[in-house]
Amino acid sequence: MKNNFAALALMASMAVFMSACTSSTQETPPEQAAPVVQEDTPGNTAAQQDTIKKSIPSQAQGAIGGTSIKISYHAPGVRGRVIWGGLVALDQVWVTGAHKATAVTFDKEVxxxxxxxxxxxxxxxxxPGKEEWTIILNKDHEQHLADNYDQEKDILRVKVSPEILGQHQERLKFEITSTTxxxxxxxxxxxxxRVYLPVSTDA
Structure with missing residues (x-):
């Protein structure tokens, strides 16, 4: 009887030992690497492409002489459309932007x-015209598009010649440049x- 108990105890000990060995030698599965997210960089074509459909609220600021100039406007994109004579009618008053009337502010006389x-x-x-544009400054800048445009509120009209750009300008852009x-x-x-409106100051 005692021999039987001893044999059973030995077999149980061996079973525990074998189980422990199996657990210690089982490989741990490797950790999964985190997914790599590619960020847009300046060299990435997709990052540079303008895909925004709406007109973007924009501002141009600069100085000519001692006068500060600010232009507030909405900048639409071309988006493959015909602009001159299509989206923008020729020989008609245009808001030169979108939504609200484009507004130019001078902090001093020009x-x-x-x-x-x-x-x-x-x-x-x-x-806008094919051979000539008319640029207008008007007293009523608080209006939607040119819906309430009134020629009697013009303070000046200037005839200028349009220039053909060598490169495509996708989105409407105003700039203030100083030459002297x-x-x-x-x-x-x-x-x-592109068109230019010359501006000068006394100082």
Whole structure:
């Protein structure tokens, strides 16, 4: 009887030992690596492509002479559309942007086309044409598009010649450039067309 108990005890001990050995030699599955997320970089074409469909609220700021100039506008994109003579009618008053009237603010008096323009905020309208554009500054800058445009509120009209760009400008862009200490221009570019409104100051 005692021999039987001893044999059973030995067999149980061996079973425990074998189980422990099996557990200690079982491989642990490798950890899964975290997924790699590719970020857009300046060299990534997808990052540079303008895919926004709506017109973007934008501002251009600069100085000509001692006068600070700010232009507030909405910038639409071309998005494969015909712009001149299509989306934008030729020979008609255009908001030169989208949604609200484009507004230009001068903090001091400026001279445009030989006329003195007092400090203040004005609507910036244009009349695009194939050979000639008309740039308009109007007193009523608080309006939707050019819905309430009133020619009697114009403070000046300037005829300018459009320039054909060598590169496509996807989104409407205003710029303020200074060429001398007292002279510069407001520039409007979109699609493949650019126009300049010369601006000067006394100082």
């Amino acid at each position: 001279i445009i086309d030989g006329k003195e323009v007092a400090a203040g905020t004005y609507a910036f309208f244009t009349i 200490p007292t002279k510069g221009a407001i520039t409007v570019a979109w699609d493949k067309v």
